[in-house]
Amino acid sequence: MAALDNKTSVKEGVDQETVDAVREVGGAYKYGWETDIEMDYAPKGLNPDIVRLISEKNGEPEWMTEWRLAAYERWLQKEEPDWAMVDYPQIDFQDQYYYARPKSMEVKPKSLDEVDPKLLATYEKLGIPLKEQMILAGVEGAEGAAAEGRVGGGEEVRKVAVDAVFDSVSVGTTFQKELREAGVIFCSISDAIRDHPELVKKYLGSVVPVSDNYYATLNSAVFSDGSFVYVPPGVRCPMELSTYFRINAENTGQFERTLIIADKGSYVSYLEGCTAPQRDTAQLHAAVVEIIVEEDAEVKYSTVQNWFPGDEDGKGGIYNFVTKRADCRGARSKCMWTQVETGSAVTWKYPSCILRGDDSQGEFYSIAITNNHQQADTGTKMIHLGKNTKSRIVSKGISAGHAQNTYRGLVSMHPKAKNSRNYTQCDSLLIGSLCGAHTVPYIEVKNNSSRVEHEATTSKVDDDQLFYCRQRGMDEEEAVALVVNGFCRDVLQALPMEFAMEAQQLVAISLEGSVG
Amino acid sequence: MALPQVKQDATEARLAALDMPKGGWPEAARKDAMGRVRAMGLPHARDEYWKYTRPDTLVQPEAPEAALFDDGDAPVFGGVDSLKLVFVDGVFDEAASDAAALEHVSIDRLADAPDIHWAKDLYGTLEARGQAPVQRPLAALNTAYASDGVLIHATGRAAKPISLIYRHRSTSSDAILHHVVKIDSGAELTVLESGPAAARFNKVMEVDIADGGTFHHVRVQGRDHERRAATAIFTRLGTESVFKSFTLTANGVLTRNECVIELTGDDAVAHVAGACMGDGDFHHDDTVFITHDALNCESRQVFKKVLRNGAKGVFQGKILVKEGAQKTDGYQISQSLLLDDDSQFLAKPELEIYADDVACSHGSTSGAIDEEALFYLRSRGIDEGPATDLLTIAFLAEAVMEIEDESLQDEINGLVEAWLSRRRG
Numbered sequence: 048m049a050a051l052d053n054k055t056s057v058k059e060g061v062d063q064e065t066v067d068a069v070r071e072v073g074g075a076y077k078y079g080w081e082t083d084i085e086m087d088y089a090p091k092g093l094n095p096d097i098v099r100l101i102s103e104k105n106g107e108p109e110w111m112t113e114w115r116l117a118a119y120e121r122w123l124q125k126e127e128p129d130w131a132m133v134d135y136p137q138i139d140f141q142d143q144y145y146y147a148r149p150k151s152m153e154v155k156p157k158s159l160d161e162v163d164p165k166l167l168a169t170y171e172k173l174g175i176p177l178k179e180q181m182i183l184a185g186v187e188g189a190e191g192a193a194a195e196g197r198v199g200g201g202e203e204v205r206k207v208a209v210d211a212v213f214d215s216v217s218v219g220t221t222f223q224k225e226l227r228e229a230g231v232i233f234c235s236i237s238d239a240i241r242d243h244p245e246l247v248k249k250y251l252g253s254v255v256p257v258s259d260n261y262y263a264t265l266n267s268a269v270f271s272d273g274s275f276v277y278v279p280p281g282v283r284c285p286m287e288l289s290t291y292f293r294i295n296a297e298n299t300g301q302f303e304r305t306l307i308i309a310d311k312g313s314y315v316s317y318l319e320g321c322t323a324p325q326r327d328t329a330q331l332h333a334a335v336v337e338i339i340v341e342e343d344a345e346v347k348y349s350t351v352q353n354w355f356p357g358d359e360d361g362k363g364g365i366y367n368f369v370t371k372r373a374d375c376r377g378a379r380s381k382c383m384w385t386q387v388e389t390g391s392a393v394t395w396k397y398p399s400c401i402l403r404g405d406d407s408q409g410e411f412y413s414i415a416i417t418n419n420h421q422q423a424d425t426g427t428k429m430i431h432l433g434k435n436t437k438s439r440i441v442s443k444g445i446s447a448g449h450a451q452n453t454y455r456g457l458v459s460m461h462p463k464a465k466n467s468r469n470y471t472q473c474d475s476l477l478i479g480s481l482c483g484a485h486t487v488p489y490i491e492v493k494n495n496s497s498r499v500e501h502e503a504t505t506s507k508v509d510d511d512q513l514f515y516c517r518q519r520g521m522d523e524e525e526a527v528a529l530v531v532n533g534f535c536r537d538v539l540q541a542l543p544m545e546f547a548m549e550a551q552q553l554v555a556i557s558l559e560g561s562v563g
Numbered sequence: 564m565a566l567p568q569v570k571q572d573a574t575e576a577r578l579a580a581l582d583m584p585k586g587g588w589p590e591a592a593r594k595d596a597m598g599r600v601r602a603m604g605l606p607h608a609r610d611e612y613w614k615y616t617r618p619d620t621l622v623q624p625e626a627p628e629a630a631l632f633d634d635g636d637a638p639v640f641g642g643v644d645s646l647k648l649v650f651v652d653g654v655f656d657e658a659a660s661d662a663a664a665l666e667h668v669s670i671d672r673l674a675d676a677p678d679i680h681w682a683k684d685l686y687g688t689l690e691a692r693g694q695a696p697v698q699r700p701l702a703a704l705n706t707a708y709a710s711d712g713v714l715i716h717a718t719g720r721a722a723k724p725i726s727l728i729y730r731h732r733s734t735s736s737d738a739i740l741h742h743v744v745k746i747d748s749g750a751e752l753t754v755l756e757s758g759p760a761a762a763r764f765n766k767v768m769e770v771d772i773a774d775g776g777t778f779h780h781v782r783v784q785g786r787d788h789e790r791r792a793a794t795a796i797f798t799r800l801g802t803e804s805v806f807k808s809f810t811l812t813a814n815g816v817l818t819r820n821e822c823v824i825e826l827t828g829d830d831a832v833a834h835v836a837g838a839c840m841g842d843g844d845f846h847h848d849d850t851v852f853i854t855h856d857a858l859n860c861e862s863r864q865v866f867k868k869v870l871r872n873g874a875k876g877v878f879q880g881k882i883l884v885k886e887g888a889q890k891t892d893g894y895q896i897s898q899s900l901l902l903d904d905d906s907q908f909l910a911k912p913e914l915e916i917y918a919d920d921v922a923c924s925h926g927s928t929s930g931a932i933d934e935e936a937l938f939y940l941r942s943r944g945i946d947e948g949p950a951t952d953l954l955t956i957a958f959l960a961e962a963v964m965e966i967e968d969e970s971l972q973d974e975i976n977g978l979v980e981a982w983l984s985r986r987r988g
Contacts (some may be wrong), residue, residue, distance in 0.1 A: 477919035486914040495901030498930040505923040
């Protein structure tokens, strides 16, 4: 009996962390509140004047304005894509604000001390540390950092530089000085256009061309802010970089643009988080992320997407139409996408890798959870152009309630991509009999020295596992969350530590109300 | 939504080159099908469902010329006792065929079936059902214009298979055949098909299987290098019924085999398999759509392709599990063996699932001959050529083994070996 007890406690000890994480989490969508702050809006609707206005508000040079206007012209000629397995009412692009800025940001604050306290409070409430001193190593120590949930294991405290974007503008970027010393440029894209035009000119639109797709073209015309990262040759970015996107204003689309350049032999890990208030009307978010990875460089891009998913009846929520692409240009370059998609009413997102350099590598780890009336059509493209290129795709889709969850992916081995390798694993889990899980992979192999393997399964939550958890005293919801966390483990492990914790909790929240 | 002008024009041009057979019981079904063709338009290279296979030569008004080819082989299924029905360039050849008499089976010719016929309720029905959610306009065109075909009604267990033999005698023949097969409750029938049929061949087979019925289908497509074929099987399965189909394809500049299966009765079983060996100017497309709409059904798709000298293999397979189709067991595997660097394999294995208590999986792989396995065989004293052949046979075996009848399995294995030995010769 003693032996059995011992065994049981070990078992419980192992899982306790997860169980606690699941328990800690209260109500449904935690980030549904709104910041009451005075805003500056551009007039509703979209036309060349609005495009010019956005450009002017950002203080952009003439070439950038022209670039935007050209994109706008292209956008007018494009048709909204309808191939994804998502269904939403027609978007009235003229009934949106394309620019919203907190009034207090009219004159750009020189440092974080000048930032409107209301804004800082917003980020604090979201758990985003903007005040550098709070997490400066050794000063406040592990305590402060622990309170923020950002401990990097043991004594060493991980630093994270944050760029916070509030509706259309960047509020502030932390750790500027330390990053500058390392030679890393991390700032908002509007600052980069002003301060580093040569880099922006060279790389902007080089991975996701202006006319790539409907939403990318729209973004090119009206993008307001976003992050810019340049890591010079041979530099290992001294800390993780992070951007936190918050939509606050009503009827406002957020169109952020992120550009990351990892020069030869450099390394950077980048985190992205997003939330929005709870509202009855749907809101549009169309972002573009471009990553350039030069020879021997490596970029890790992790996302926890937690936009407001709409309520239980599918009212409101964010339409998340995102184009993310990495161009592994140099030999031996590497890009790793990790995403946890729990929010948004509709998601349309395919972070991709173009493996152009010989021996380059692309990885994609994804958890997509849909509940209630959420719809997600997400996946990746791995385009192998160079020799000996490798890619790996691990996708876990979980569908509950009335949700539809689709994995859509492409693996393409071009004739010149000799000796390349792909492994794809996509699993779907269904919880409840009214939801759907779909898999739409495209596999194109045009040479015989490459190997491509694709596996997919769809199943339901295993009854035996549930039963086991139940008889250990968990209620059904907890048990499901635990089993689902196990199902996602491969991907959770690929996330940076603090994100993994957050993601694990999100898995539980997202599935709330899906059982019974 | 109105059809794009290019599609409308191509469709009208094709229709203008055809004559619709007049009168008789199929007339209403033909007119309905005609409406479907006009509404959908014939396939165009930009259609998603034709992403990997160019449909233009299947759609253009005149069939592209295809040289006649004497393979010099012994007749396929020669060793199988069967009732033979011969079609030459899409026209029934009575003199070359056996008398259409088989116990528990009635056999009629579409071209001269009596005015009131059981097939009236079936002709074009399954094809029409198979038009959603994906359109198959070439099949609708077939229903509208097919001038010949067989109508087979099995009421009990057939003593021997019916063998449909297609001969190609004219370099510009453009054949449209439409077969209807009805399997009554508890009946059992095997249909064999072989031969190149025509320069361009459009064939539809509708198979309606009642509760407890069993239908086996084994097909060997003709080896004529320049022939083109677009075939479609539409089948509906009742409770505890069984459908098993296997196709072997070697050669042919263009082949598109569609198989549309609807499991409407509980506990039904549907297996569809294919082995193809492509060489040079060869394009082979297997497109399968299986709909699970009942409890506890099983479906299996097993497709293997061996490709060399720039041959192209395509696989589009989909399992759709409708809401309420619980306890579904769906399995799908598509694999290619690329024997050289020019060949291509393009696959889109899809799952669309709206029921939670299911076990569905698919796998797809592509690659060259396994070097380690080859080395193992070489180290056992087998030359590279025969060792490669051995591995190729082993690779195709999983698909061939889907055929239930062992004597038919042997026939197919013999054909695979013959293909390999010609390559070495």
